[in-house]
Amino acid sequence: MSRKELISKVGLRLDGRRADELRRIRCKLGVFSEPDGSAYIEQGLTKVLAAVYGPHQVRGNRLKAQADAVIINCQFSMAVFSTSERKKRPRGDRKSTELSLHLRQALIAAIEVEKYPWSQIDVYVEVLHADGGIFPACVNAATLALIDAGIPIKEYVCACTASIANNNQAMVDISHEEEILGGPTLTIVALPMSEKIVLMEMSQRFHLDHLKSVLEKALEGCKNTKNILDQAVQNHIVDVGASTGWASTGEKVKR
Amino acid sequence: MHTTKIFIKKNKIGNYLKHAREHYIRDDIYCGFESCDKCTRATSNLSSKHVNKCNLLKNNHYLILDTNVILDQIDVLDENVIGNVIILNTVLKEVKHRNMPIYKRLISIIENPSRHFYIFVNDFNKGTYLKQELTELINDYNDRCIRKACSWYIEHIPDETFVLLTEDKNNRAIAQQEDIPAYSIVEYVQNLTANENLIDKLAKKEFQEKFNAADIFPPHLTIVEIDKGIKDGRLHQGTFRASRDNFLEGSVNIQSFEEDVILRGYSNLNRVIDGDVVAIEVFQKDQWVSPSELVLEDDTVNALDDNLERKELEISKQRTSKKNIKPTGRVVGIIKRKWRQYCGILQEGSAAVYHLFLPADRKIPKIRIETRQAETLKTQKIIVAIDSWPRNSRYPNGHFVRALGKIGDMKTENEVILLEHDVPHSQFSEEVLSCLPKLPWLITEEDEKVRVDLRGIDICSVDPPGCTDIDDALHCRPISDDKLEVGVHIADVSHFIRPYTALDTEAASRSTTVYLVNKRIDMVPDLLSSNLCSLRGGEERFAFSCIWEMDHNANILNTKFHKSIIKSKRAMTYEEAQLTIDDKTQTGSLAESLRNLNKLAKFLKKRRMDNGALVLASPEVKIMMDSETHDPIDVEVKKLFETNSMVEEFMLLANISVAEKILNDFPDCAVLRRHPEPPALNLEPLVKAGKHLGFEINIESGKKLAESLDQATRDDNPYLNTMLRILATRCMLQAVYFASGTFQKHEFFHYGLAVPLYTHFTSPIRRYADILVHRLLAVSCGADATYPDLMEKKKTAELCQNMNYRHRMAQYAGRASVALNTHLFFRGKIQDEKGYILYVRKNALQVLIPKYGLESTLYLGKKDEKLDIFTYNEEDQTQRCADVVFHAFDPVTIRLSMDSKNIQHEKFVLQLVFPVIEGFSVPPLEDVEMPEPEIPHKKRKK
Structure with missing residues (x-):
């Protein structure tokens, strides 16, 4: 497929990771005070901000309101400076509309929608820096922001990418460099605890022989991401709790 | 498990863009030593059993190589004597970037467990990673990384000795200051205990005896100058093809010219070798020449003779007919060398350690090598690689790689054919x-x-x-x-x-x-x-x-x-x-x-x-x-x-x-075979030949061509039609395999078979x-x-x-094998045979002898002087002598014998028997046998 070896003779990828290693994930909850919930996530060099407003009354067209479920409104956007080439990225272009829809689909699966009839939740995600795996980072950030907003979710919803290197090895969490050089990329959004797949997208066709191993890798990536997010949420609760006096003992909360 | 550092790289894609890439630095990279208990274990081919013995060092040691050593001396590394080598990832990446074939050879050495080579990923290892300074050049940075890895190893495993081999004097000096034992590969190999003939395999950049000889070639331009020249349109890029017959001539096919550009003479060729991608400058129209129809051979024997005036004169003597001139130019720079290894023999007559090597491929110049085993190698076919071609040397410098076997031995000759045609012929592996x-x-x-x-x-x-x-x-x-x-x-x-x-x-x-x-x-x-x-x-x-x-x-x-x-x-x-x-x-x-x-x-x-x-x-x-x-x-x-x-x-x-x-x-993704229609230019010789004989060859379409070929028959010469078809075959393009997704549908056509899909x-x-x-x-x-x-x-x-x-x-190998065996068959025989003239040239006739499928040249006169009795008519392509006129396709009888003076290129010698020309033709042999040649019909593409 590609000329360049994505995994070297000694089993390292271009940036020094092994095939089954995620990039470094750093995240923070409650980065803004205005929204009801917010989060910031870094996956490698990909950086995403997410903000959640609601649940609140349905704004705009009241007819959209549903009697049995909350309306989830998602908006994806990319900063002008997010890629190496500066480019105006108008809202509502094809790519961002598509990603907004996907994000909405992913979140509906996790949020307990029936709890808030006649209301609406707004989720805004903004990519500050794009270095591969934009969509998974958005999903992960949105999950954290929802948790920060205190909206009940069934479980963590996590996303991850995987691809195939040197035509036979599955690798997880694809960077921008690998995206360009490599073959098809598989993106999945999953509920890692119940091992349900919410959304799956392929950038190109996979051969059936490869799909299974790549899918497994991506699922594994989702599970690992979930553990990292979970840790971050716990730390956040300890921090918040400590400052409000809930956990005056200062001990780490253990689940 | 790993720490992260981010480095920023500037990249040029049209305009300047800033790229950020991650670089993970790891602490789990294995040093490759079994005795080490600090590292995470992985597989390694390094072995304490293999011992490197060198007089420079007292005990066993491990080698760390610099990139230049690998690029220049891969033939030495191929030898089993050298083992326990640590290849740093920095070096491996640079080798891959600089030279893909050498990289592949290196990988196959590394993968052979008995050679004890190990790749150490120094650039992702915590202990050996270095950040590139802002103003630091990439070469300096790589050298610094290599030295850092050496000193890391010395510290990491104090019981063992590590040696850095590098050709770079500066790097060596700095390494020695940092207490890293460093030698050049030449020094090291010369002091190896078991060096046997390894010295012969060392690539030589310079022959020291001739260090102060005067420059005889103009310098090459640098890459930057070439790029600029090509952008300006002053220079052109193309692949050089040497002439088979004339060692002082060759041509370059460039896109902006319809015809090939001719290069002639030493300084215009300027050290170019067949296959190289070169930058050329095209002369003004008044300096253009026509392709010479002379056959010239380089007959110098002395390896240290750098005099090249004589032959140069010979070629300039030739007057150019104004009519046939073609674009002419000179080489100003080399963009990419396509050097490979060449089969051939040592030329006799040279004393001391310097010898001239005669490649089997006539398009390759003689190569100067240094060897101490000339006596044994004289009777062998050998392989030689080119290392360099300095400005003051008439011949490229090379080194001996290996011997194939005795000259003239069937097995050796087959081996040569297979090697020259890059046919993989080793035994099937386990x-x-x-x-x-x-x-x-x-x-x-x-x-x-x-x-x-x-x-x-x-x-x-x-x-x-x-x-x-x-x-x-x-x-x-x-x-x-x-x-x-x-x-x-x-x-x-x-x-x-x-x-x-x-x-x-x-x-x-x-x-x-x-x-x-x-x-x-x-x-x-x-x-x-x-x-x-x-x-x-x-x-x-x-x-x-x-x-x-x-x-x-x-x-x-x-x-x-x-x-x-x-x-x-x-x-x-x-x-x-x-x-x-x-x-x-x-x-x-x-x-x-x-x-x-x-x-x-x-x-x-x-x-x-x-x-x-x-x-x-x-x-x-x-x-x-x-x-x-x-x-x-x-x-x-x-x-x-x-x-x-x-x-x-x-x-x-x-x-x-x-x-x-x-x-x-x-x-x-269907695998199909297409045969493109030949461009009209290719078919020109055929149309011309037809015209001289009075036939109209219509090349509008395959069907028309087939029809006109069918009609072109003459009763007095039944073989004529076959000759035309042979010519037609040579005008065709190759049929090729392709994947259906890579071409347009109308290009799938198979011209020869006239089917849309094949x-x-x-x-x-x-x-x-x-x-x-x-x-x-x-x-x-x-x-x-x-x-x-x-x-x-x-x-x-x-x-x-x-x-x-x-x-x-x-196909080429098969043909070469047939030619070889035909030669063997004719060795020591003299026969009169019937043949046909295929082309008429200025000083020769190209004759085809159908009985043996042979094509050879009948010189009209001695090699250097042209006999005056023949007059060449360019217009109708004829040679006339009194009342005998030679047209293309005329039947002749010729005497065939072998000239075995040059053991590498045995040649057929043709002499005219019939028609009789006083003072030129020879009388027929007594046992004249003149069987009617049979007409082969089998289709075969050239």
């Missing part, structure tokens, strides 16, 4: 052989379930005598009054060769079986090619069948493909089959089906011809070998029977049917393309599953490229 089925091989019930049982049908195969890799068989039976069932059964090789096995990789790399006169280099191991896949008579075999229902006029009513089990009733030769058809007393079902097939084939052939298929010709001969001594005992033109054409027709039909089927099912399906034992086609077809008819690479357009295109290359090389 890994490959382990993919073969175990004997005894039996057909199981499961096989019977998935295959159509055709064992009851009378199938037979028709092949040349002595053929052991039978890949096709045929049958024909009536199924109703007006319908016939015709089947072509092809050996089911893809059943045995499964994708992603070592066997498959090997077959893909070889791509084709290569036939030399006395040797066959198989694409797949013998067990498959001559046994399990070969459709031998009376044995049950797996086949892939293509079955048609036809009416008696050979119109196809229905086509189907399936895998089957067949039992060939008989393996026949063409001659046997012909006899069976002709012998009216034979009325068995086999004879009947052959007769039916023959009848249908005639319809098919006629239809093909009507569509405008070309009948081309090339002189093709078979060499009869003495079965015991393996010396050629006779050369004869291949015999052709009607049955040859019968089998050919059905193979063509099967190929066409399969091509349609797979293209329909796999529009993107592929190769019928010889999977000896061609890899057929195996791919089999796999595709198997998927089409539900007999097999796909695999990822089969569906990948790019992968298929890559395979096609390799197949085309190997295919071409196999």
Whole structure:
């Protein structure tokens, strides 16, 4: 497929990771005070901000309101400076509309929608820096922001990418460099605890022989991401709790 | 588990862009030593058992190499003496970036466990990673990384000694300051205890004795200057092709010129070697010259003689006829060297350690090498690599790589042919052989379930005598009054060769079986090619069948493909089959089906011809070998029977049917074969030759060309038509394999066969393309599953490229082998033979001797002086002497003998016998034998 070896003779990828290693994930909850919930996530060099407003009354067209479920409104956007080439990225272009829809689909699966009839939740995600795996980072950030907003979710919803290197090895969490050089990329959004797949997208066709191993890798990536997010949420609760006096003992909360 | 650092890189893609990449630095990278208890274990080939002995160091040591050592001295590294080498990832990456072939050789050394090489990933290791400074050049940075890795190793394993080998003086000096033992490779090899002949293999950049010789070549421009020049349009880029006959001339094909640009003379050629990509400057029109028709050879013997005036004069003496001038230019810089290893012999006559090496390929200049084993090497064919060509040296400098064997030995000569044509010919590895089925091989019930049982049908195969890799068989039976069932059964090789096995990789790399006169280099191991896949008579075999229902006029009513089990009733030769058809007393079902097939084939052939298929010709001969001594005992033109054409027709039909089927099912990745229409320029020689003889050759389309070729006959010269067809063959382009997704639909056309779609399906034992086609077809008819690479357009295109290359090389190798054996046959013989003039040249006639398929030059006069008795007429391409006029295609009788003075390039010497020209021709030999030459018809592309 590609000329360049994505995994070297000694089993390292271009940036020094092994095939089954995620990039470094750093995240923070409650980065803004205005929204009801917010989060910031870094996956490698990909950086995403997410903000959640609601649940609140349905704004705009009241007819959209549903009697049995909350309306989830998602908006994806990319900063002008997010890629190496500066480019105006108008809202509502094809790519961002598509990603907004996907994000909405992913979140509906996790949020307990029936709890808030006649209301609406707004989720805004903004990519500050794009270095591969934009969509998974958005999903992960949105999950954290929802948790920060205190909206009940069934479980963590996590996303991850995987691809195939040197035509036979599955690798997880694809960077921008690998995206360009490599073959098809598989993106999945999953509920890692119940091992349900919410959304799956392929950038190109996979051969059936490869799909299974790549899918497994991506699922594994989702599970690992979930553990990292979970840790971050716990730390956040300890921090918040400590400052409000809930956990005056200062001990780490253990689940 | 790992820490992160981010570094920022500036990249140029049209405009400056800032790229950020991550770089993970790890603490789990293994140093490669078994004795180490600090590292996470992984596999390593380093071994304490291997000992490097060098007088520079007291004890055993481990080597760390700099990039320049690997790039320049890969031949030394190939030797088993050197082991326990640590290759740093920094170095490996740089080697890969700089030179891909050397990188591949290095990888194969590293992968060989007995060589004890180990890759240490220094750039991702916590202890050895260094950040590149802002103003630091990449080379300095790499050197610093290498030194850092050395000192890390010294600290990490204090018990062992580590030595840095580098050619870079500065790097060596800094390393020694940092207490790293550092030597140059020359120093090291000279002091090796077991250096044997390793010194000879050292590449030499400079011959020291001649250090102060004057420069004789103009300097090359730098890359930057070349780039600028090309952008300005002052310079042009192209690939240099040396002339076969004249060592001071060559041509470069550049895009902006219709014609090739001629380069002539030492300083204009400026150290260029055949195949190099060069930058050239084209002269003003008044300095343009016409291609010289002189034949010049470099006859210097002394390795240290740098005088090149003499020959230069000779070539400039030649007056240029103003008419035929072509763009002329000179080389100003080399963009990419295409140096490889060359086979050849040492030239005698040089004393001391410097010798001249004569490459077997005439297009390559002599190479100066240094060797102390000249006495033994004199009788051997050897391989030499070029290292450099400094401005003050007349010859490129090189070094000895290895010896092949005695000169003149059949085995050595075959080896030379195979090496020169890049034919992979090593024994099949254990890994490959382990993919073969175990004997005894039996057909199981499961096989019977998935295959159509055709064992009851009378199938037979028709092949040349002595053929052991039978890949096709045929049958024909009536199924109703007006319908016939015709089947072509092809050996089911893809059943045995499964994708992603070592066997498959090997077959893909070889791509084709290569036939030399006395040797066959198989694409797949013998067990498959001559046994399990070969459709031998009376044995049950797996086949892939293509079955048609036809009416008696050979119109196809229905086509189907399936895998089957067949039992060939008989393996026949063409001659046997012909006899069976002709012998009216034979009325068995086999004879009947052959007769039916023959009848249908005639319809098919006629239809093909009507569509405008070309009948081309090339002189093709078979060499009869003495079965015991393996010396050629006779050369004869291949015999052709009607049955040859019968089998050919059905193979063509099967190929066409399969091509349609797979293209329909796999529009993107079907393997097809196309034959592009030759551009009018290519066909010009043919049209001209026709015109001189008074024939109009119409080249508008293939059909028109075929028609005009058919009409161009003359009763007094029956061979004339064949000659024209031979010329036509030489004007054609190569037919090539391609993946259907990489070309436009109208480009799929096969010009020679005049069919819109064509592929190769019928010889999977000896061609890899057929195996791919089999796999595709198997998927089409539900007999097999796909695999990822089969569906990948790019992968298929890559395979096609390799197949085309190997295919071409196999043809050249086959021809070279025939030429070699013809030479052997003629050694010491003198014969008068009938021949035909193919081309008329300024100082020579090109003569074709059909009996031996030989083409050679009859010089009109001595090598240097031209006889005045001939007058050359450029207009009608004739040579006249008194009342004898030589036209192209005229029959002549010539005397053939061998000139064996030059043991590497034995030449035929031709002398004219008839027509008689006073003072030039020779009287006929007493035992004049003048048999009518037979006319070969077999189509073959050049």
